[in-house]
Amino acid sequence: MRFMATYDLMETTRNTNQWLGATALAFGSYPAMAMLPNPMLSWIRAWGEVTERSFARMVARPDWGIPSVTGPDGRDHPVEVETALSKPFGDLVHFNVTGRTEAKRRVLLVAPMSGHYATLLRSTVISLLPDCDVYITDWHNAREIPVSEGKFDIEDYTLYLLDFMKHLGSDLNVIAVCQPAPLALAATALLAEEDPKAQPRTLTLIGGPIDPDANATDVTDFGRRVTMGQLEETMIQRVGFKYPGVGRMVYPGLLQLASFMSMNAEKHTKAFTDQILRTAKGEASDHDKHNGFYDEYLAVMDMTAEFYLSTVERIFKGREIADNAFTVAGRTVDIGKITSVAVKIVEGENDDISAPGQCLAALPLLTGVPDSKKAAHLEPGAGHYGIFAGKSWRKNIRPLVLDFIDTNRETTSRTKPANKNAAA
Template sequence: MPIGEFDGAAAMPSGSGGALSAPLYWLYEMGHAALDPSRRLADATKLFFRNPGNPLAHTTYGKSMAAAAELFERTTRVYGKPEWHIDDTVVGGERVPVNIHSVWERPFCRLLHFERGFERAPRRPQPKVLIVAPLSGHYATLLRGTVEAFLPNHEVYITEWRNARSVPLAEGRFDLDDYIDYVISMLHMLQGDCHVVAVCQPAVPVLAAVSVMEGNDDPYVPHTMTLMGGPIDTRVRPTAVNKLAEGKDIDWFRRNVITKVPFPHPGFMRDVYPGFLQLSGFMSMNLDRHLEAHRSLFTHLVKGDGDSVQKHREFYDEYLAVMDLSAEFYLQTVDTVFIKHALPKGEMTHRGLPVDPGKIRRVALMTVEGEHDDISGVGQTEATHVLCPNIPAEDKVHYLQPGVGHYGVFNGSRFRAEIQPRIADFMLSHNGGHGGGKKRAF
């Protein structure tokens, strides 16, 4: 099931590989290995029929053969982690280089800093932004557009989660409690002089992390917390995905979607919710749309419509690149967020201690939702405001973006033109300290 795309993923104790699913990953890898000669032949066929020296390359037959070969190769390929491809940005009308480097690292995540190379300091304040990317099947590069939108006027940091199959068993387990600890550690590293943005799935652990910090009177809480399209309370206008999760108990997930990483991956024998199951869930949700997109790709390849072909390649190179999630994290999140609704019921714990958003008082809150979001229904993120009664009214903002679905909440033209400027204004109005921010109209 597409739990990854819905905004949540989690886990319970390790050692949960179900009897039915244990060999699944091995069979998947064997299938790809068996298709490797065919992929190589398809790639050679594509090159043969696109060679300018081949007279058939200029015929409809030759173009059709090349297009068919590319479609076969692309639909049977294993897509690796995409690159960021962010080399520069424009600050104050000047183009400046961007250097991406890690400033914090743990076994399952590293924190990337998009450092901009200024020749002279910009006049406009440049608030620090910690973007917590979803750990829900796709790589953090899915938020490339989100990062690019913030870069001109912000010092941007983003979580880059590691593929669980690449983490050796010796590095230990990773669950929802660990996720919350990671967020707290990153905020400590930034010393609280920052604004945290949780995109989709991280809304719950980020809210929990800030709640824990406030409960401990931690001086390093962020200035603001922006939650975007997150499953804070999935009882509100539940989507089809929410209902599917509620219809199963946690043992069903443990038996049917957890498997072990096969050799020779570094995470050999680690229990995971595999990326290829995530992908099958993603595709099945909108299968007709994906089939039509690939039919269109064939047509555009034959016609030589380079722009349309490139857009398809860029989108699917990102969309089809998926990662495994640790079984502990996946199962714990499903159980906590989607089955028990522990956070809105006041029953969520971290390391055995209660998580109480009511203790948040110094961190300004903004929530953002999309009108047509079919993953996190309208109202699920806004529910955060009820859970945080001690944040002053002037430090709370909710914004519903008309005309966008789940992806449009954090990417695309409307995000750049309408959502990101509101978030930036909210951060700027609360950049001088904790609490007491100036109220803005949104």
């Protein structure tokens, strides 16, 4: 699998399907075809439209698409997406709401590096912007990064988070979503050891694999079943000639997308079949629910091979975070060094990616944090996506997180609960 020809073959297959869709759409759209009262022609046009759009999205980086935010004054304020700190493998991005009075809450949203762009958290950002000054980690597509920039594994990821937190200062509230939860915990511990006064005020971990063995899922079972050699042989490819990162070893986004969709093949098949029928009937629109979701879901990015393999080996197989045995650049990370950070755990009852209990495993590791500054929330009926971007996030979890931030804005008494969901 580790050949550029394999990567190029996969891209060729995607490109061919995009071309077939565009061809079918063009064929079915000829005015002359309207004279033939055959529903098959409408179906061909609809199939082509849905297919062309779907395969085109797989190589397109989505825009943030946040034009404005309503401020406390009731006026709409334009949002400027600015790069606060730039690095080869990822940037620290700031959403500058122009003309608005300074927000009381400063939030660093740590986006997952798991095959999708940081724009997967667009709705999360939009929901926080009216009340917070928001920053986010914007990870780069590995196929766009020249080999000369070197490696990027989970230790480098952790050091990036450390630099981002140092850049933003201690008056900060960190929210880590899914995959980066254990590494955000490790970066906070490193910062606490280097400069205890620079620790962020709060750390919210949402649906992350702190201890993958706490409640096994298909994802964690897969990590257990296969050997590292099998993963390297079957999942790793070299970037093809089309991109600046030619020759770089990566876990391709297209390959991961195929794996994700195969886990719920029946659901995705029905979604696309229904969309084709809606398009044929003239009921679909450019920004309908289907397109809104799949435009983001299908837009995938490559991860560096070393990041993917080290995540599986050290987080899932070795359980280094769960055992408090993680090391970065030869330094042992002691999570017990975290002392002044209020920590909140958020999990979804029906999360099939990071099941309940996996993220909650962080609290016993925080031996330096008083119980009054630890909190946990299990959202009933919520799946993985819902706990950070769906209805459960908007209606229930977001208000709890903001309340948690407000409660811990200033130094609080050790006897005062972090918030009403304080963990025992």
